[in-house]
Amino acid sequence: MSTTYETSSPGTYGAYALADCWTMTRRELAHWARQPVQVAVGLIFPVMLLLMFGYLIGGGRGVEGAYVDFLVPGMLALTMAFGLEGTMLAVTQDLNKGVIDRFRSMPMANGAVLVGRSAADMLQSGLGLAALIGVGYAIGWRPHGGPGAFLGAVGLLLLFRFAMLWIGIELALVAGKPEMVQAVQILVWPVGFLSNAFATPDSMPGWLGTAVEWNPMSQTATAVRDLFGGPGGEPGHLWAAAIWPLGLLAVFFPLAVRRFGRLSV
Amino acid sequence: MADAAITVEGARKRYGDKQALDGLDLLVGRGTVHGVLGPNGAGKTTLVRILSTLLRPDGGRVEVAGHDVVREAGRVRLRIGLLGQHAALDEELGGRQNLEMFGRLHHLRARHARVRADQLLERFGLADTGRKAVKRYSGGMRRRLDLAASLVTDPEVLFLDEPTTGLDPRGRTEVWASVRSLVGGGTTVLLTTQYLEEADQLADRISVVDHGRVIADGTADELKARTGGDRIDVVLRDGGQLGAAVALLPFPAEGVSVDTDRRLLSAPVTDRMTALAGAVRALEEAGIEAEDIALRRPTLDEVFLHLTGDDHRVKEAA
Missing domain, CATH: 3.40.50.300 (P-loop containing nucleotide triphosphate hydrolases)
Structure with missing residues (x-):
């Protein structure tokens, strides 16, 4: 029992913090490995929505050109927005588990739990985007921009997801209890649909159209449509699609990190 | 320290x-x-x-x-x-x-x-x-x-x-x-x-x-010593005689506790041998049959009770 265990190379605090973040990311990935069905369902759900809107509901009010070219970028943005509730649910569940107490009583970097969460969620969102894009291809969607524009679009989508992620973390830390997640889940739907994901704002009553245009998700969808070269894209929205998520991050990232550090103190 | x-x-x-x-x-x-x-x-x-x-x-x-x-x-x-x-x-x-x-x-x-x-x-x-x-x-x-x-x-x-x-x-x-x-x-x-x-x-x-x-x-x-030292426990064959036993035993009435379920009475003692001999003699003279008589140190339960002076909460805790 008196053996001393060699710790990893006596690095700086920064090196330890990175190692902790990696350990916590691996924790999330280990969860995936033990619950492959849950991960699969998470990927299939947006695909089902896409097919439902593509075939069942179809149409696309006020859209010029192929609806699928309008719909797929909208679904991509909507999936990123819905990621908020997934993050919030996961963080809330984690906070209500005893293991958080052990983490907090250990000499680990404070934010590593959150970094692990965000790394895993971003990875899952990347997979979700790939699945949606694949199915989009299968039902006839084609991006018309170049590879640079394609990567730019994916980048904007992931940036938007990253902002949603930290809003989700902050909401989870504020709400605390899993019951509160339901309330947010109910709210996420109208906010998600109150966008230009499925229809253009021009087709809506004036006040609604204005609200929809101001929805940060609409900015991302419009910019992505532009980069993919489909209908509903407007060139001027690239900046808005970058600045909105960055602004949200500037507010929610420090809030969440601070709140996590002061947890139950 | x-x-x-x-x-x-x-x-x-x-x-x-x-x-x-x-x-x-x-x-x-x-x-x-x-x-x-x-x-x-x-x-x-x-x-x-x-x-x-x-x-x-x-x-x-x-x-x-x-x-x-x-x-x-x-x-x-x-x-x-x-x-x-x-x-x-x-x-x-x-x-x-x-x-x-x-x-x-x-x-x-x-x-x-x-x-x-x-x-x-x-x-x-x-x-x-x-x-x-x-x-x-x-x-x-x-x-x-x-x-x-x-x-x-x-x-x-x-x-x-x-x-x-x-x-x-x-x-x-x-x-x-x-x-x-x-x-x-x-x-x-x-x-x-x-x-x-x-x-x-x-x-x-x-x-x-x-x-x-x-x-x-x-x-x-x-802690046990602080509660007042040793105790004597007497278990009677007939629980109905507990009252009578308490009255005739040569112990101060305060500090005596009675547990009817276990037919047990327990009392603090100062001089161990005198108390033991006195108890045996008193019970014998009154014709009350004892199953067991023993001297012991107080339990921490009694210490706790004594310290907090809060009877029912201790029972909850114990």
């Missing part, structure tokens, strides 16, 4: 209008087992959460392993292990995965974390179940894994918050054996418990806590 592993001076913590800690003082020597004994709501868990840096005290000085828990939380965390009331494990992962993860978070090299996980699984009799998800573990197994997790780096100070609550007698004995073996290795253990027997069995010194303060401390024997 120059060689204190834990120093608490005037610790205060308030939740709303409840004063959980109300100027609590505590001194625990290195390498000792210190029991913190008290009923539900006495402030035991609040104390452990403050000592393990999970909670910030409102005031007072709190040092663990020579470091302030607020200003030097990081240094404290390097030196402590915590076994809380609820399992602090990742339920979705296997036992080995949990221990390896905690080892990595203590910044052990990957290989050492693996070796250490295997050692601990072996030591706590969990080697066969290392792959199984913790949520499928039994209560006793989970507790042992939890204890293993708090020992990943041989902490200087180990906090055990009601370590055997909810365990069956076998699980309890296992945890006790583990705690005893730790002390041999020089670890300081602070243990909270509602079970007087547990404190009696494990702790070198005991602090009795009530309403957020320490109301008495000392060794189990010292």
Whole structure:
């Protein structure tokens, strides 16, 4: 029992913090490995929505050109927005588990739990985007921009997801209890649909159209449509699609990190 | 105490209008087992959460392993292990995965974390179940894994918050054996418990806590002595004669307790032999048949009752 265990190379605090973040990311990935069905369902759900809107509901009010070219970028943005509730649910569940107490009583970097969460969620969102894009291809969607524009679009989508992620973390830390997640889940739907994901704002009553245009998700969808070269894209929205998520991050990232550090103190 | 592993001076913590800690003082020597004994709501868990840096005290000085828990939380965390009331494990992962993860978070090299996980699984009799998800573990197994997790780096100070609550007698004995073996290795253990027997069995010194303060401390024997020394227990064959026996036995009426279920009367005594002989003679003369007469030290239950003067809460706690 008196053996001393060699710790990893006596690095700086920064090196330890990175190692902790990696350990916590691996924790999330280990969860995936033990619950492959849950991960699969998470990927299939947006695909089902896409097919439902593509075939069942179809149409696309006020859209010029192929609806699928309008719909797929909208679904991509909507999936990123819905990621908020997934993050919030996961963080809330984690906070209500005893293991958080052990983490907090250990000499680990404070934010590593959150970094692990965000790394895993971003990875899952990347997979979700790939699945949606694949199915989009299968039902006839084609991006018309170049590879640079394609990567730019994916980048904007992931940036938007990253902002949603930290809003989700902050909401989870504020709400605390899993019951509160339901309330947010109910709210996420109208906010998600109150966008230009499925229809253009021009087709809506004036006040609604204005609200929809101001929805940060609409900015991302419009910019992505532009980069993919489909209908509903407007060139001027690239900046808005970058600045909105960055602004949200500037507010929610420090809030969440601070709140996590002061947890139950 | 120059060689204190834990120093608490005037610790205060308030939740709303409840004063959980109300100027609590505590001194625990290195390498000792210190029991913190008290009923539900006495402030035991609040104390452990403050000592393990999970909670910030409102005031007072709190040092663990020579470091302030607020200003030097990081240094404290390097030196402590915590076994809380609820399992602090990742339920979705296997036992080995949990221990390896905690080892990595203590910044052990990957290989050492693996070796250490295997050692601990072996030591706590969990080697066969290392792959199984913790949520499928039994209560006793989970507790042992939890204890293993708090020992990943041989902490200087180990906090055990009601370590055997909810365990069956076998699980309890296992945890006790583990705690005893730790002390041999020089670890300081602070243990909270509602079970007087547990404190009696494990702790070198005991602090009795009530309403957020320490109301008495000392060794189990010292505490027992404070209650007024030895007692005599008389068990009658016929419980209906307890009243008569109390009236005729040569003991002062205050301090006599009667347990009708067990047909037992118990009284403090000053002179052991005189009391014993007097009791035997008095019962014989009155023709009351006794099943058993014995002299004994007071139990910690009686100590607790005496100290808190709060009858019904003790019964709840015990």
